[in-house]
Amino acid sequence: MARTRTGTTIARHDDALVRAGRALRIVLLIALAALFLIPFYLLLRNGLATEQDITSPQWTFFPSDLQWSNIRELFDDPAVPMARSLLNSALIAVATTLGTVLLASLAGYGLARIPYRHANKVFYGILGTLMVPAAVTFVPSFVLVSTLGWISTLRGLIIPTLFSAFACFIFRQYFLGFPQELEDAAKVDGLGYWRTYWRIVVPNSRPVFAAVGTIVFIGAWNAFLWPLVIGQDKSAWTVQVALSTFTTAQVVNIHELFIAAAVSILPLLLVFLLLQRHIVAGVERSGIDD
Amino acid sequence: MRHRTLWFWIFVGPFAAGLALFTYVPLAWSLYLSFFDAHNTVSPTHFIGFDNYASMLRDGAFTDSLWTFTVFSLFIVPATYALSLALALMVNRLRAAQAFFRSVFFLPAACSYVVAALVWKLSIFNGVRFGLANTVLGWFGSDQTAWLSTTHPPWYWLVIVTLRLWLQAGFYMVLFLAGLQRISPQLYEAAAVDGARPGWQVFRHITFPQLRATSVAVVLLLVINAFQAFDEFYNLLSDARGYPPYARPPLVYLYYTALGQGQNLGLGSAGAVILALIIAVVTIVQARWFGLGRRED
Numbered sequence: 001m002a003r004t005r006t007g008t009t010i011a012r013h014d015d016a017l018v019r020a021g022r023a024l025r026i027v028l029l030i031a032l033a034a035l036f037l038i039p040f041y042l043l044l045r046n047g048l049a050t051e052q053d054i055t056s057p058q059w060t061f062f063p064s065d066l067q068w069s070n071i072r073e074l075f076d077d078p079a080v081p082m083a084r085s086l087l088n089s090a091l092i093a094v095a096t097t098l099g100t101v102l103l104a105s106l107a108g109y110g111l112a113r114i115p116y117r118h119a120n121k122v123f124y125g126i127l128g129t130l131m132v133p134a135a136v137t138f139v140p141s142f143v144l145v146s147t148l149g150w151i152s153t154l155r156g157l158i159i160p161t162l163f164s165a166f167a168c169f170i171f172r173q174y175f176l177g178f179p180q181e182l183e184d185a186a187k188v189d190g191l192g193y194w195r196t197y198w199r200i201v202v203p204n205s206r207p208v209f210a211a212v213g214t215i216v217f218i219g220a221w222n223a224f225l226w227p228l229v230i231g232q233d234k235s236a237w238t239v240q241v242a243l244s245t246f247t248t249a250q251v252v253n254i255h256e257l258f259i260a261a262a263v264s265i266l267p268l269l270l271v272f273l274l275l276q277r278h279i280v281a282g283v284e285r286s287g288i289d290d
Numbered sequence: 291m292r293h294r295t296l297w298f299w300i301f302v303g304p305f306a307a308g309l310a311l312f313t314y315v316p317l318a319w320s321l322y323l324s325f326f327d328a329h330n331t332v333s334p335t336h337f338i339g340f341d342n343y344a345s346m347l348r349d350g351a352f353t354d355s356l357w358t359f360t361v362f363s364l365f366i367v368p369a370t371y372a373l374s375l376a377l378a379l380m381v382n383r384l385r386a387a388q389a390f391f392r393s394v395f396f397l398p399a400a401c402s403y404v405v406a407a408l409v410w411k412l413s414i415f416n417g418v419r420f421g422l423a424n425t426v427l428g429w430f431g432s433d434q435t436a437w438l439s440t441t442h443p444p445w446y447w448l449v450i451v452t453l454r455l456w457l458q459a460g461f462y463m464v465l466f467l468a469g470l471q472r473i474s475p476q477l478y479e480a481a482a483v484d485g486a487r488p489g490w491q492v493f494r495h496i497t498f499p500q501l502r503a504t505s506v507a508v509v510l511l512l513v514i515n516a517f518q519a520f521d522e523f524y525n526l527l528s529d530a531r532g533y534p535p536y537a538r539p540p541l542v543y544l545y546y547t548a549l550g551q552g553q554n555l556g557l558g559s560a561g562a563v564i565l566a567l568i569i570a571v572v573t574i575v576q577a578r579w580f581g582l583g584r585r586e587d
Contacts, residue, residue, distance in 0.1 A: 038414075103304055
C-alpha cells in the first residue's frame, strides 16, 4: 500500500499499479521456472525415448513411446561400465563426505575451543589455502599422486580431496558460537576434550554437520577434473567421467547416454529434495557473505 | 599447558598434515618443476631457469586462453549477478509458493557440468537437426545453426554462457536471499514514511546498498569460479578429434599441455604458477576495490 499525501484517487491508481506489477512478477517467475525445468525434462524425455524420436527432424515435446527398457539396456551394455562407475562415484562421495566432515570438524573444534599459543598461525595457514584455487594445483597434485602410485585407485580419488579448508573454516566459525555453558557442564562432569566433543558437541551440532555434509557430497558426486585426471583406467571411472567419455566419443548410442545422465543425477536430486533446508541453511551460514 | 597443546594437535594435526601434503607440497613442487625441462618425468635433471615461463608467455595459445577467460567472465559475471539478484528479489516478495520457486531455481545446482553439457550439446543446442533451439527458430523460419562450431558470429558463447547461468544462478540467489532477509524492516518503514515509492527508489536507496557485503562476496566468487572453468568447456567442445582452437580457457589449455600427448609437466607447472599469480593479483585488486576487509557501515 503506497502511502502518499496526494489523495485517494492517486492512491487507488498506485494500488492498481502495484497489483499489475505483482501479476507481472508472477507471470515472469512462472516463465523462468519453466525455462529452468526444461533441461531436466529433456534429460528424461531423451532418456526414455526411442533413438528415432530423439534424432527425428520433427522434434516433438512428448516422445511417441516411452522406452523403460532403455534403463536395462544401459546396464547391460558391456562397452560402458555404468554399474561400476556408479558404484565408484557412490563410494567416493560417501567416503569423501565422512572423511571431510570428520577431519574438518575435529580441526575446526580444536581451532575454536582448545587454547594453544600458535592456534592463530595454524588457522591462517589453513585459511591461506582457500586463496589457492584447487584447480590450479592439479598439475603438481597429479604429479604427487602418480609418485605415490595412486593413479586409477580409489585412494588417489578420495584421500587428496579430504582436506577441505572451506569445511574447516565453517566448522570453526560454528564452534566459536557454540554455547560455552554446555561445555562447562561437561567439564564439571569430568569429561575431557575428546569425550566432550563426541558426547556434547557433535550431538548438539547436527544442522552444521548436515549442511557441510550435503555440500561436500554434492561436490564429490559432481567432481570432474580430478576424477578425469586420476581415474584413467576404466575400472576407476566415476559416473561423470563415464558420461564424459560418452559425449566426446565419435559414435554414441544417444538414448543410452541420456538415460545414463538421468540415472547419474537421481541420487543428488533425492539428496536435494530431502535435505534442501539444510543445504540452503549451509550455503547461507557458510560465512562467505560476511 | 602441555596437555592442551597435545590435545590441540590431536584435533587439528591430521587435518593440517593432510592439507600440507596435498596443497603446500604440490605448490612447492609446481614451483620447482616450472624451472626444469620436465617432459614425461616428475624428477627432472635439466635446469632451464625461466625458459618455461618465457615460452608460456610467448605461446599464443596460452595468451589466447587468458583472453578467453576474460571474455567469458565479462559475460558470465554480470549476467549471473543480475539474474540471481533478480530471482532473489522476486522470490523474496512471494507470500505463497516461495519454497517451490526457490527449489526450482536452486535445483540445477544438483546437476553436474558434465550432465548439463550433455543436454546443452546434444539436445538444446544440437546443430544437426533435432535440437530444441533450432526447432524453435525453425518455427520462425530461421535457418539451422551449428551452435558450437559457428565462430562468426561466435554462437558457441551463447551455449557456454547459458549453461553456466542455468547451473549457478540458483546458488547465488540463495546468497542474495540470505542477504535480503538480514535487512531491517525498519529501514523500509522509514523509507515509506519519507515517501519513497516502492520499487525502483526503495531498491536503489535501501535494498541495493544494504546488499553490499553480499554483492562483494558474490562477484568475488563468480570471478574465481570463472577462472576455474573447465568441465563445461571440455565437455561441450572436445570430441574424438580433439579440442577446437577457440574457446580454450586456461585450465583446459594447461590440461592438454601437462597431461596431453607431450606430458610437458614443466611447462604446465609454469602455466599454473602464472595463473595462480594472476588469480592472486585479480583477487587482491578486486578486494581492495570493493574495500573488502575494511570495517565499515
